[in-house]
Amino acid sequence: xxxxxxxxxxxxxxxxxxxxxxxxxxxxxxxxxxxxxxxxxxxxxxxxxxxxxxxxxxxxxxxxxxxxxxxxxxxxxxxxxxxxxxxxxxxxxxxxxxxxxxxxxxxxxxxxxxxxxxxxxxxxxxxxxxxxxxxxxxxxxxxxxxxxxxxxxxxxxxxxxxxxxxxxxxxxxxxxxxxxxxxxxxxxxxxxxxxxxxxxxxxxxxxxxxxxxxxxxxxxxxxxxxxxxxxxxxxxxxxxxxxxxxxxxxxxxxxxxxxxxxxxxxxxxxxxxxxxxxxxxxxxxxxxxxxxxxxxxxxxxxxxxxxxxxxxxxxxxxxxxxxxxxxxxxxxxxxxxxxxxxxxxxxxxxxxxxxxxxxxxxxxxxxxxxxxxxxxxxxxxxxxxxxxxxxxxxxxxxxxxxxxxxxxxxxxxxxxxxxxxxxxxxxxxxxxxxxxxxxxxxxxxxxxxxxxxxxxxxxxxxxxxxxxxxxxxxxxxxxx
Numbered sequence: 001x002x003x004x005x006x007x008x009x010x011x012x013x014x015x016x017x018x019x020x021x022x023x024x025x026x027x028x029x030x031x032x033x034x035x036x037x038x039x040x041x042x043x044x045x046x047x048x049x050x051x052x053x054x055x056x057x058x059x060x061x062x063x064x065x066x067x068x069x070x071x072x073x074x075x076x077x078x079x080x081x082x083x084x085x086x087x088x089x090x091x092x093x094x095x096x097x098x099x100x101x102x103x104x105x106x107x108x109x110x111x112x113x114x115x116x117x118x119x120x121x122x123x124x125x126x127x128x129x130x131x132x133x134x135x136x137x138x139x140x141x142x143x144x145x146x147x148x149x150x151x152x153x154x155x156x157x158x159x160x161x162x163x164x165x166x167x168x169x170x171x172x173x174x175x176x177x178x179x180x181x182x183x184x185x186x187x188x189x190x191x192x193x194x195x196x197x198x199x200x201x202x203x204x205x206x207x208x209x210x211x212x213x214x215x216x217x218x219x220x221x222x223x224x225x226x227x228x229x230x231x232x233x234x235x236x237x238x239x240x241x242x243x244x245x246x247x248x249x250x251x252x253x254x255x256x257x258x259x260x261x262x263x264x265x266x267x268x269x270x271x272x273x274x275x276x277x278x279x280x281x282x283x284x285x286x287x288x289x290x291x292x293x294x295x296x297x298x299x300x301x302x303x304x305x306x307x308x309x310x311x312x313x314x315x316x317x318x319x320x321x322x323x324x325x326x327x328x329x330x331x332x333x334x335x336x337x338x339x340x341x342x343x344x345x346x347x348x349x350x351x352x353x354x355x356x357x358x359x360x361x362x363x364x365x366x367x368x369x370x371x372x373x374x375x376x377x378x379x380x381x382x383x384x385x386x387x388x389x390x391x392x393x394x395x396x397x398x399x400x401x402x403x404x405x406x407x408x409x410x411x412x413x414x415x416x417x418x419x420x421x422x423x424x425x426x427x428x429x430x431x432x433x434x435x436x437x438x439x440x441x442x443x444x445x446x447x448x449x450x451x452x453x454x455x456x457x458x459x460x461x462x463x464x465x466x467x468x469x470x471x472x473x474x475x476x477x478x479x480x
Contacts, residue, residue, distance in 0.1 A: 007073030148182025191278030360468030
């Protein structure tokens, strides 16, 4: 089958693509920026990459006419007006598909069994209604929270449980939920493809366990062999709960607010029709946790919710920042000669941030992350997808990886923290006959007078931080 895949750079899309390819389907990936898409040489003849922005109808002309089915895996919770924009996106998507031979649209959405829905779930339902209004057969799979390495739900559960021995929690922790493992979501997404029994169906999908959020946290603690005490009180308002979630976990306030509001809705499957259409045995919640930790320990997290753009799918392409500006900028440059094997130094660069840290005065980096978080930014809690590998588009603490070119020994990061300007951090190894040079350049493009004041106020810190970091990048040896 020839399949159109939207959201190919997202958490689900990145994992679904190899599943579809393993089953010999021909895939057309719709992305906003080809530079962000990670190619695999084994996929070269099976994947076609086309560009288009679902918010701009005129940009969707490249969609082939001969596609058989399409996956709609685009979603955002990070914009204040995401509901209207998501509906517009869905309208454009359906209008473009109706000009093709597409016979089925598959949409992954949330379980919506309550009458009093959150804004987030109402938006999902609104997109569902638009897809159902088309003459093309729809299959809507409704899921509760998805558990897998790199999923937002898993990371929030991990942050809360690992960091807080005692939790004074809001009453929504008593809400029931039916979590599902990422591998089971992928099995259902593929199982309904071209399946006539799934045409024009809305199907709930969930794992075998129905748990409260409190039970999920305690089961996580049990899996990690740690003791945790959770007390729920009724006085924590949604706003206070959102601030609390924002401060303790890696999600920003916008996402935290959407999640907290949604957590008042019980998300439990109301029927099991999916089991008749796609016979499949789902794993338990605890098994899903174990599988997630296996991926983390093996440094083989395929995708992460953190890799979504800071302001959601509505943001313009961050890849345009790959060209570091030269005019109107301020820079701090460090160059260090070294005779050590350059591949060892390059691996140190590739491991920067996350658990490894920033090689010098980590407490200052962490303090900057706390300040950014308090200001409504992303902070440093996002960490990184893998401890040893990075690719363009990855989130790395409060930076975004713009370029990760091992062949030319260059790593370029773009700041997503709140700043009075724009910032880049570039690492490069330059070969010389007598050895190698580590070039480390911090570039800042200030916004107005306050931007320049900000830079010069921090210059003394730059002197110590950037010089110390470059020196340790050259000299660091693991397990020494």
